[in-house]
Amino acid sequence: MRIILKKDASGREVARVIETCIEMTGDSRLVKVEATDGQITINLLTVGHAMDPQAIRKLDGVEIIDEVTQLYCLAGGGESAKEGFSVNPVSIPFAGVSVGSDEFVVMAGPCAVEDEEQLISLALKLKSLGCTILRGGAFKPRTSPYCFQGLGIEGLEILRKVREQVGIAVVTEAMEPSTVEIVSEVADIVQIGSRNMQNYPLLKAVGKLNKPVLLKRGMSATLEEWLGAAEYVLCEGNQNVILCERGIRTFSRHSRHTLDIGVIPVLRERCKLPVIIDPSHATGAAGRVPSMAKAAMAAGSDGLLLEVHSSPEKALSDSFQSMPYDNFRELMQELRGIGEAIGKKVRHPVESN
Numbered sequence: 001m002r003i004i005l006k007k008d009a010s011g012r013e014v015a016r017v018i019e020t021c022i023e024m025t026g027d028s029r030l031v032k033v034e035a036t037d038g039q040i041t042i043n044l045l046t047v048g049h050a051m052d053p054q055a056i057r058k059l060d061g062v063e064i065i066d067e068v069t070q071l072y073c074l075a076g077g078g079e080s081a082k083e084g085f086s087v088n089p090v091s092i093p094f095a096g097v098s099v100g101s102d103e104f105v106v107m108a109g110p111c112a113v114e115d116e117e118q119l120i121s122l123a124l125k126l127k128s129l130g131c132t133i134l135r136g137g138a139f140k141p142r143t144s145p146y147c148f149q150g151l152g153i154e155g156l157e158i159l160r161k162v163r164e165q166v167g168i169a170v171v172t173e174a175m176e177p178s179t180v181e182i183v184s185e186v187a188d189i190v191q192i193g194s195r196n197m198q199n200y201p202l203l204k205a206v207g208k209l210n211k212p213v214l215l216k217r218g219m220s221a222t223l224e225e226w227l228g229a230a231e232y233v234l235c236e237g238n239q240n241v242i243l244c245e246r247g248i249r250t251f252s253r254h255s256r257h258t259l260d261i262g263v264i265p266v267l268r269e270r271c272k273l274p275v276i277i278d279p280s281h282a283t284g285a286a287g288r289v290p291s292m293a294k295a296a297m298a299a300g301s302d303g304l305l306l307e308v309h310s311s312p313e314k315a316l317s318d319s320f321q322s323m324p325y326d327n328f329r330e331l332m333q334e335l336r337g338i339g340e341a342i343g344k345k346v347r348h349p350v351e352s353n
């Protein structure tokens, strides 16, 4: 972050800004003060958790805060970001949908690809309800090595068949650079999971692709770290990054994670990329997904990533948070109602045929 002070800032105002910066960074060595032609610039060599640009902006004597240009100038909107953070959002069109437009894009499906017939039948139903992108992991990042790890290459083959037969776009996760190419042959969107948000070789590898990347927020990542990760993909050349908030780890223990819906308006201020919400991994409970999904839409999300299973109780992973199909149908109906109120279109069942 770079703070440029007004040329006529008084000594007392300058001192107050420097003091605040030291308080926020917690280390005076991270606060570098420069004076050129009578203008004082303070460079903060940190992306720390406590850095609150609003708190600095309101101090007397502050002219400009150049927060985004150094650390995430591409995600932050390039030139427009310099003009007082009036970030122009981008939309990402692909496979007949456009994420970040007036369309509210619903991505749904099982946590993991399990079985071809089961997935075809679910995908047909989901598509008929207006879901435009089928989710399903072939490579699964699991907390325990003893849990189902996904079908791997076989899972990708199933996804390829389902994609062709059903005529639906697919989002699936790549876990390591060596599999990015084979995953991207099947995927319309390549997902980077929460645990891999800061896997820089992986981010660089998907940055070389010519297809959208769904970048999930690391479960302990600050906004700056998340946007820094997006920047790795963007600066390799791939401009099609969709952010996905999926809940963060806090002191709260009543749900699997804490869904940070409040990040949406902050992203809108600082970042041009579309953002979607995953209430399934955030809440960890299927019954809590609809309320969070609706709240996310009302708060300005560009879409949702939802876990839906034909028999949730039999799901091989994330069974408890997977919605049954009937509840998904109900939710889609409710989302359409919210969409009408806020000017976002949820694809109608008839249009998807």
Ligand code: PEP
Residues within 6 Å of the ligand: 111, 137, 141, 173, 192, 193, 194, 195, 216, 246, 281
């Ligand atoms: C997923 O969406 O399949 C997944 C593993 O989620 P996350 O990376 O957010 O935990």
Ligand code: MN
Residues within 6 Å of the ligand: 111, 112, 281, 307, 317, 318
């Ligand atoms: Mn899951």
